[in-house]
Amino acid sequence: MENFNEFFKSILRNSGLSLLRDLNIPEIRQIISKINEYFYTNYEGIGYTYELNDYYEYFSEFHKFWEKYHKEIINPRIDEISCEKIANVLHNLYQEYGKKLFYELYETYSLQPEDICRIRYFSANQDFRGTRSFKDLFKKYIDDPSIFDTFNINNNPEDFPKNIKLTSLSQSDKRVKYASVASQILIEKNITPYELLSYTNNDILKLRNFLISNTGSGFGSKKTDMFLRDMVVLGVWKNPINFDKIDVSSDINTIKVALRTGILKTEIPLISSFMDIFCYQYGVIDEMNALAWRKVWSIWNDKFPDECIESPCLIDNLIYRIIGKEFCKESLCTFECVSKKHMFKWHSSRNKTCQTCYKNNIRNKAHVIKKVLPCTDSDGFIVIEKNKYTSSSSPLLPGLKECPFVPVCNPKNNNFKKLNPPKSISILGQTGWESAKTRREEGGGGLMS
Ligand SMILES: [Zn+2]
Ligand SMILES: [Zn+2]
Known part of the structure; x- marks a missing residue:
């Protein structure tokens, strides 16, 4: 103090x-x-x-x-009352739409479990941040499996990021190191990625700790949890021990939903990354977020053990991919016609046309004047019912018109706040805290974009 x-x-x-x-x-x-x-x-x-x-x-x-x-x-804390409300919603969704809502993953092109594991092991630690679909990696493997060969990667680690076309992403020397260390682990233990689980006696928690303890491999808790979850969901590893000890892979989307639903509460709105020096706020919120979702899962599992998913990490598909990235974002757009005569709401900001004029066969441009969360607006269904998760050929949530968390967030209530997740500035690198340093008497300092 x-x-x-x-x-x-x-x-x-x-x-x-x-x-x-x-x-x-x-x-x-x-x-x-x-x-x-x-x-x-x-x-x-x-x-x-x-x-x-x-x-x-x-x-x-x-x-x-x-x-x-x-x-x-x-002062972040987990709100058990909100956790129970969310647990009930998840249980209802489980009953209505089935288990697959929590298991849906990507196409693996009938690759063998050993291959899937190898591809994901060498790419999970590289953190794609959703910039590239794993499907592309599976295709790359089919084209040339030697790219993912342990000895190949170990001998030429600098080729690996290039081979999987990661070079356009930042931090390339870090990526070379991750590839090198991740391959070295396997060589030292004389195992394949697939054999990692048997190496730790089928105990996935032991495997988690083993991967995280190897510093320099890129396997932090977030990437490790994501990798392990995928291996179980894709059926690569069957019935591992301690699967329920794996947390949801925390990220800004799962944090955002945790804050807006109120399962995670803070004393003041989160501070800006400009003040969060060395990301201490980000770190503690990240950690508490995983615990909050674990709390939701354990309430659900205690109440309905026979109608529950096996581990908190399986919440990810619904919370991150569907609610976080699709529903809980400002995607309901109000447009105004250039003629100033019409306003209308639309599900896509990429629209350029006045849809009211268009119905009368008149071409007029329109522009966005407002964007809101669909859950805060009585016309929010315009967005939700057009979403790929509610209306594709075999959607996971057929016929859904509203975010399932509306009864918990109460977004149409005046008290609702569209809380935002924290952002982080890295410690190292060109845009990191280290390069922002300056002495008192010298002045200046800070970050430049
Ligand atoms: Zn118009
Ligand atoms: Zn909402």
């Missing part, structure tokens, strides 16, 4: 400020300078913090404070 006190009092001390009059420019100048100094500058001797297996000089005095107190300040 100490340094924040010192900073705040130093602004007031000897300043001659009074609540009875407005501030003048020299006073405001002084305050801005002090704020900048405290949050965004450091000095010789400020000290070091330990992150990513290394020591880094503190970014600022605030960084020291934030490292110690971020959790207390944000």
Whole structure:
């Protein structure tokens, strides 16, 4: 607490400020300078913090404070009442639409389990961020399986990101290292990716800990949980022990839904990434998010053990892919016609035409004047019923007109807040905290895009 006190009092001390009059420019100048100094500058001797297996000089005095107190300040907590409401909704969906809602994954082109495992093992740690479909990787394997050969990757790790066309993505030296370490693990243990589970005696939790403990392989908790879940859902590994110990793979979509449904609550709205130095807020929210979804699952599993999914990690398909990425985003657009005579709501912002004029065979342009979450609007069905998950040839949620979480979020109520997930600035790299550092007396610093 100490340094924040010192900073705040130093602004007031000897300043001659009074609540009875407005501030003048020299006073405001002084305050801005002090704020900048405290949050965004450091000095010789400020000290070091330990992150990513290394020591880094503190970014600022605030960084020291934030490292110690971020959790207390944000105070994230899991709301059991909301968790139970969500658990009930999930159980209802399970009854109405069946288990496949939680198991749907991608096409694997009748590849053998050993092959699927190999492809996913070497790509899961590379984190595609949805920029590329895994289907493409399966096709690449069919074209040339040697790309995914353990010894090939180990001998030429720098070729691997190129071979799977990852070079356009950032952090290429990190990716080479991931490929190298991930192949080295298999060579040392003399196993194939498929044999990883038998190596840990069919215990998937043991395997999870084994993968995460190998630093430098790229298998952090998020990517590991995603890989392990996929292997079970795709039927590569059958009935592993401790599958229920694998958490949902936390990301901004699952966090967003957790915040908006209220299963995860914070004392204040999340702070901007500009203040979240070294991503401490992101880290704690990420961790609490996985626990919140685990709580939802355990309530569901306790109430309806015979009508429940086997592990919290299986919530992912519905929460991340369908609700997070499709329903819970501002996709209901209000358009205005260039003639200014019509307004209409539409499911796609890519539309360029006045659909009202078009019905009368008149071509007029229209532009978006407002975008809202479909759940907050009585015409939200316009978006939901056009979605691929409700209306393709064999949809997972046929006939659905509204996000199933509406009864929990109460989005049409005035109290509803469209809470946003945290963003993170990385520690290293061109756009990271390390490159944003500056000394007090030197000024400047910060990030450039
Ligand atoms: Zn019109
Ligand atoms: Zn909603």
